[in-house]
Amino acid sequence: MSVITPIRTPAEAGLIDLYKVVRNTLPGTKATLKHRDEAFAVIEAAGLPHRRVEDWKYTDLRNLMQEAPPLAARPHLAETDPAIAKSKAFAAVSGARVTFVNGHLVTTEAIPEGVEVTPLAEALTNGHPLLARMGGPEVARDNAAVALNSAFVADGAIIAVADGVTLEEPLVLRFINTGTKAFATSPRVVLAMGDGAALTLVESHEGPGGVGYHSNSVVEIVAGSSVDIAHIRLNAEGDRALALSTLMVTLGADAKFASTGVVAGGHVSRHQVFLAFAGERSVATIGGATMLAGKSLADTTLVVDHRVPGCQSRELFKTVVDGEATGVFQGKIIVRQHAQKTDGQMMSAALLLSEGAAMNNKPELEIFADDVVCAHGATCGQLDDELLFYLMARGLPRPEAEALLVQAFLGEALEPIALEDVREELTDMVASWLAGRAG
Amino acid sequence: MLEINNLVVDIEDKRILNGLSLTVNDGEVAAIMGPNGSGKSTLSYVIAGKEDYTVLDGEILLNGENILELEPSERAAKGVFLAFQYPLEIPGVATMTFLKSVLNAQRKARDEDELTTPDFMRRVKKAAETLEIDQEMLKRALNVGFSGGEKKRMEILQMALLEPSFCILDETDSGLDIDALRIVAEGVNALRAKDRSFLVITHYQRLLNYIVPDTVHVMSKGKVVRSGGKELALELEANGYADYRELAA
Secondary structure (H helix, E strand, O other): OOOOOOOOOOOHHHHHHHHHHHHOOOOOHHHHHHHHHHHHHHHHHHHOOOOOHHHHHOOHHHHHHOOOOOOOOOHHHHHHHHHHHHHHOOOOOOOOOEEEEOEEEEEEOOOOEEEEEHHHHHHHHOOOHHHHHHHOOOOHOOOHHHHHHHHHHHOOOEEEEEOOOEEOOEEEEEEOOOOOOOOOOOEEEEEEEEOEEEEEEEEEEEEOOOOOOOOEEEEEEEEOOOOEEEEEEEEEEEEEEEEEEEEEEEOOOOOOEEEEEEEEOOOEEEEEEEOOOOEOOOEEEEEEEEEEEEOEEEEEEEEEEEEOOOOOOEEEEEEEEOOOOOEEEEEEEEEEEOOOOEEEEEEEEEEEEEOOOOOEEEEEEEOOOOOOEEEEEEEOOOOOHHHHOOOOOOOOOOHHHHHHHHHHHHHHHHHOOHHHHHHHHHHHHHHHHHHHOOO | OEEHHHHEEEEOEEEEEEEEEEEEOOEEEEEEEOOEEEEEEEEHHHHOOOOOOOOEEEEEEOOOOEEEOOOOOHHHHHOOEEEOOOOOOOOOEEHHHHHHHHHHHHHHHHOOOOHHHHHHHHHHHHHHHHOOOOHHHHHEEOOOOOOOHHHHHHHHHHHHOOOOEEEEOOOOOOOHHHHHHHHHHHHHHHEEOOEEEEEEOOOOOOOHOOOOOOOEEEEEEHHHHEEEEOOEEEEEEEEHOOOHHHHHO
């Protein structure tokens, strides 16, 4: 037997060196450190995931991550204020705000009664009771992006919403990245929703253009029964950013969860959603709109785990790919043996606007129960010439006719957003992306 | 108004129009009749500017200007309107948004000011009432879930709003019951004017009882083989197209 010595890429070697340096300086108790070490061991043993790892087949992180930039330190006020002032996302949306700059919690505003926000660094140091519920559903275990976050997380927040509390206005989480040289951020937010609690969670991720920074955020939602959660997420990261992000959700019984994500930024981005139904009769609707141009890559990876009977999941993802960009959609619905009467439907549709554009669609069903209704579909096509001719014959010049069709295509994925000003802002973002494309 | 000279058109190396000539004068309603496959729909698409066709010879003059090199949108701005035989469904585009976009795109192309919202709404309301189009229909995505009759009425509504000078009705009667046909025909008749011409393409004479043409042209094998007055339509209805197949050969 020969001993295989893995060849480390510069990024892998850099991560190992970096971890050695920072493991004793990052916040937390001994238990936290043990957890960090276990998480990093996953990376150290297997290296960064690459194209021969099924879940990362289309997003070869080993190849795409070329270096391991230093962790961003807690920024000084002189840096945070201008960065916050520059932030544009959801500026007009009123509500509670929790702002992170380079992954560190810097301000909280208008936090309503029944909601408690604790900086994660503080929670890790003091051993917050909700830390016990961190970690996400089983299907997220050993995920490389989550493991990297668990190892390097420096701050974030634990947000607890008490039983029966309904937030009238949205809770906005702003993740603002700033800097002129490459850096890495790993914020983590745990949102614990008490029984019967309801809120709209709005998440924005922004960063500077022209800087090859790495962001790797994790948002975990641990929900009791009868919760009602609307979630909207915007990726407006910088054009050179490598942006990994994960949403992990565990739902109790009779819960309602609706999430819509918009990807409008990042050079390489991968958004992962791991959702587990832990209580019966719950409904989850997950969707998103992705706009890609240049040589960028955006990956949406989704695992919905029906662990209990009688739940419903609906997914609709729309991707528009221009230039030489690549879109990836991997969606998996798992129905466990006892999860009878599961109703799951997943759809991914892509529109390719140029010769060089590519889309990889991989929908999967893994069904162990015998009384279920499940379906998945994936389409990939160009703009319909007949529709274009119809619009042009009515007087719309070609670029406008194309824009109207693309807008209609993506618009369907934004329809579930109930908050009108948020939906309008995202719709305008689609319009300006299209205007940029025409210009 | 419209003058077509010796038009020769192929689609994928198959000859569809074979030296077609036709003149439609200002204010004239010209009917084109002919058997299936005679090239009637191709003629309408080629006038409107669809890309799938190769024009090998001939010209289409609109008010003296050859429009063959123009994009469909440019032809529309110059007054060409095609009411489709099968209007397309456009999911995600609200009918009102669509109407406003196309109306303003044409106005912009003609260097006219955009319509104000109240002015636009007033025009749509008026046209919709004439065509018995429910306001609810205007809130839905364009043509999505509309019945055949509703789609055809929506075409005429667009025609009324855009005020084109040269209107092509491609088999507008297909799929319409007698009531819908009456409403559509009344909508068209209300638009007849000295400075507006119509090319009414139909397989059957029935539509021409409601939209009475000034001239009738018979097409066969890609060319006009006979022209006459409205009585020609009745003759065709009685005798069929058999004689004309010979004529074109």
